[in-house]
Amino acid sequence: MDLSVIGILISLAVLVILALRGWHIILLAPIATVIVCLFSGLDVLQSLYGPYMDGFISYAKRFYLVFLGASLFAKYMDDSGAAKKIALAIMGKVGKDKPFPMLVAIWVITSVLTYGGVNLWVVAFALIPIALPIFKEMNLPWHLCLAPFMLGLGTATMTMFPGTPAIQNIMPTKYLGTTAAAAPLIGVVSSIVCSALGLYYTKWALKKTQQRGEVFSQPENLTIGNVDKVELPSLIVSIIPPAALLIILNVFKIDIVYSLLAGTLLCIVLFYKYVGNHLDTLNKGAVNTILPLVNTCADVGFGKVVAATTGFTVAVNALMNIPGHPLISMAVATNLLAGLTGSGSGGLGIALEVLIPKYQALGINPEVIHRIASMACGGLDTMPHNGAVITILAVFGLTHKTGYKHMFATCVVVPLITIVPAIVMAILFY
Numbered sequence: 210m211d212l213s214v215i216g217i218l219i220s221l222a223v224l225v226i227l228a229l230r231g232w233h234i235i236l237l238a239p240i241a242t243v244i245v246c247l248f249s250g251l252d253v254l255q256s257l258y259g260p261y262m263d264g265f266i267s268y269a270k271r272f273y274l275v276f277l278g279a280s281l282f283a284k285y286m287d288d289s290g291a292a293k294k295i296a297l298a299i300m301g302k303v304g305k306d307k308p309f310p311m312l313v314a315i316w317v318i319t320s321v322l323t324y325g326g327v328n329l330w331v332v333a334f335a336l337i338p339i340a341l342p343i344f345k346e347m348n349l350p351w352h353l354c355l356a357p358f359m360l361g362l363g364t365a366t367m368t369m370f371p372g373t374p375a376i377q378n379i380m381p382t383k384y385l386g387t388t389a390a391a392a393p394l395i396g397v398v399s400s401i402v403c404s405a406l407g408l409y410y411t412k413w414a415l416k417k418t419q420q421r422g423e424v425f426s427q428p429e430n431l432t433i434g435n436v437d438k439v440e441l442p443s444l445i446v447s448i449i450p451p452a453a454l455l456i457i458l459n460v461f462k463i464d465i466v467y468s469l470l471a472g473t474l475l476c477i478v479l480f481y482k483y484v485g486n487h488l489d490t491l492n493k494g495a496v497n498t499i500l501p502l503v504n505t506c507a508d509v510g511f512g513k514v515v516a517a518t519t520g521f522t523v524a525v526n527a528l529m530n531i532p533g534h535p536l537i538s539m540a541v542a543t544n545l546l547a548g549l550t551g552s553g554s555g556g557l558g559i560a561l562e563v564l565i566p567k568y569q570a571l572g573i574n575p576e577v578i579h580r581i582a583s584m585a586c587g588g589l590d591t592m593p594h595n596g597a598v599i600t601i602l603a604v605f606g607l608t609h610k611t612g613y614k615h616m617f618a619t620c621v622v623v624p625l626i627t628i629v630p631a632i633v634m635a636i637l638f639y
Contacts, residue, residue, distance in 0.1 A: 213520030216248020220515075221549045228551055229593055238507035242514045249518040256514050264513030265506040268558050271383050275376060276502040277495065278469025279326065282454070284494030285473060286327050289480035290440070291447035292335040295322060298444045300339055308347055312357045312411050315340060316404075319361025325451025326374045326472065329362050329597065333604050349415075350423040352607055356414050356615040359591075359601075360407035363620045365400035368553070368587040369580075369627070372459040376554050377586055379465050381579040384561045385569070390459050392580035395634050399584060403627040407619045414615065428606025442483050450475045508555025509562065512546065516563040529567065536577065536632050539568050540585040544625070548589025557586035577635045584628050591620035 220241040227237055242261050246253045286292045296318045303314035315336065322332045336358065344351050367375040371390035378389055390396075441447075454472035457463045463471075477487065484490050515521050528545075531538040542564055547556025560582060568578055591598055593609055602612050 211520050211523055213245075213249040213518045214523055215520075216245050217515055217518065217520045217524070219248065220244040220511075224549070224551065225592070228595075228599075231599075234504050234551065234555075235507050238511040242511050245511075245514055245518060249520060251514070251517065256517070260513040260517045261510040263510075264559075264562065265510035267513075267562065268506045268509040269502065272376065272380070272505075273498075273502060274466045275379060275469070277498045278466055278473065279374070279376070280498040280501075281473045281491065281494040282450070282469050282476065283327050284490050284497060285476035285480060285484065286322075286450065287335070288485075288490045289442060289447075289476065289483040291442050291450070291476075291480060291483075292322055292327050292332065293339070294441040294444055294447040295325075296335045296339050297441075300343070308349060308415055309412055311343060311347070312353070312415060313408065315354060316357035316361040316408065316411070319358050320366045320404075322451075323362055323375065324366040324370060324373050324455070325448075326454045326469070327451065329601070332362060333358075333601065337605070345425050345427070348425045350418050351425060351428050351605070352612045352615065353414060353418055355601075355605060355607065355612045356407075356411040356619055359616050360404070360411065360619040360623070363553075363591060364407065364587060364624055364627075365403045368583045368624075369396050369403060369631075370400045371396040372455060374454060374458055374465060374468065377557060378583050380554065380557055380561060381565075381583055382465070384565060385575040385579050387575050387579040388459075388462060389465070391576040392574075392635070392639065394638060395577070395580045395631050398634060399627050399631045402630060403623055406623045406626060410618045410623065414618070440483065442480055446479050449479060505552060505554045505558060508550045508552045509558040512550065512555070512559030513562065516559070521563075525564065525567075534632070534636050535568055535571055535573060536581055536635055539564065539578070540581055540628055540632060543582050543585035544589045544628075547586045548592050551590065551592060551595040553586040553590035556590060557582060560586070574635075574639045577639045581628070581631060581635055584624065584631055588621055588624040588628070591616055 223244060224237050224241050228234065239257065242257060243253055246256045299318045299321065300314050303310050318336055319332055322335065323329070340354050344354060366373055368377045371393040373389065381387060382389060450472045453475055454468055457471050458465060458468040528538045528542045529535070531541060543556060543560040546559050547553050550556050550559070565578060565582060569575070593613060598613070598616060602608060605612065
């Protein structure tokens with residue numbers, strides 16, 4: 210085997226192992242880069258200052274304003290209590306007497322909020338204070354909450370359903386000239402398949418916990434947001450900003466940055482009296498931009514160095530020669546990159562920078578490339594070393610042992626199955 214390939218594999222193993230031990234990707238990415246350089250005969254400093262920083266800066270240049278706008282919008286939805294109001298309204302319609310409908314309600318809440326542009330942390334902080342007492346009252350194991358939560362959070366509304374403002378759906382628009390609603394048929398059908406499979410798993414998991422006699426147990430060190438907020442905006446007022454964001458982005462085809470700005474300005478006007486300190490909300494929203502952006506930049510920078518090696522050329526040639534339609538190899542390659550970097554947006558960023566031009570050159574419909582690549586970055590990304598996985602488990606007061614199985618089922622297995630009919634539709638109808 211080529212030494213360069215061995216170096217890439219070792220660097221990826223280091224990424225996974227150290228991430229599971231708590232090392233941060235901002236530190237791990239340069240370390241992995243050094244390993245790749247040593248095995249590939251590349252000058253370390255030249256690679257760090259060259260391809261690594263080129264990839265880092267290129268991603269930041271393209272997406273900083275998107276991350277900033279999304280973070281400000283999400284912070285206003287959180288601080289105003291609007292996200293919590295939407296969650297309470299949906300849960301109130303379902304009731305608290307039947308376990309499975311209650312789990313479906315959690316999926317609906319998460320899906321509605323994420324599709325409306327609210328980020329995962331805001332959704333978690335809005336949902337946990339509502340769901341925890343219900344699980345206690347119904348005597349259900351708390352870990353079960355992760356099944357519908359992760360299904361609504363990380364699958365259909367992030368990568369599949371047309372028009373979502375999620376970064377994984379916006380990124381391809383900057384490279385391919387497509388819109389957020391690219392390949393709507395594939396997106397809608399895939400969303401239905403994905404949701405049906407995920408809800409089937411959720412019902413199966415509920416049945417298994419009941420058969421095992423599992424009961425509620427108060428999780429230790431549980432992080433809960435907005436527990437003290439009493440006055441909330443009305444439901445109608447709460448849904449106006451996310452609805453306006455989706456309309457401006459998808460109906461009027463306004464750039465995502467302007468769409469997010471309009472949504473944030475609406476939040477400021479509509480939620481003015483519900484936010485105690487607007488400057489504090491703006492400042493914290495801006496600061497919240499940095500970590501997720503730099504995490505992804507670090508991933509992309511590492512990927513650019515890997516792309517400069519002979520081992521990567523060998524791997525790409527092997528992937529592109531997978532028997533069958535080129536979309537199959539593109540989906541496999543994007544999913545592997547997302548899994549190995551532990552980041553959907555990071556893996557997609559590497560694919561868009563390095564691999565996607567090769568598929569464009571084959572004359573494949575850009576909308577199909579957009580939708581399949583976006584979907585493919587969601588799957589293997591949710592491996593145990595994924596930073597979001599580790600943080601969400603901590604926020605819910607759970608561990609990999611108690612909660613990861615639900616994450617794996619809904620965010621790895623279900624999307625991997627769903628992308629198969631998506632590719633079939635792309636080949637037949639586009």
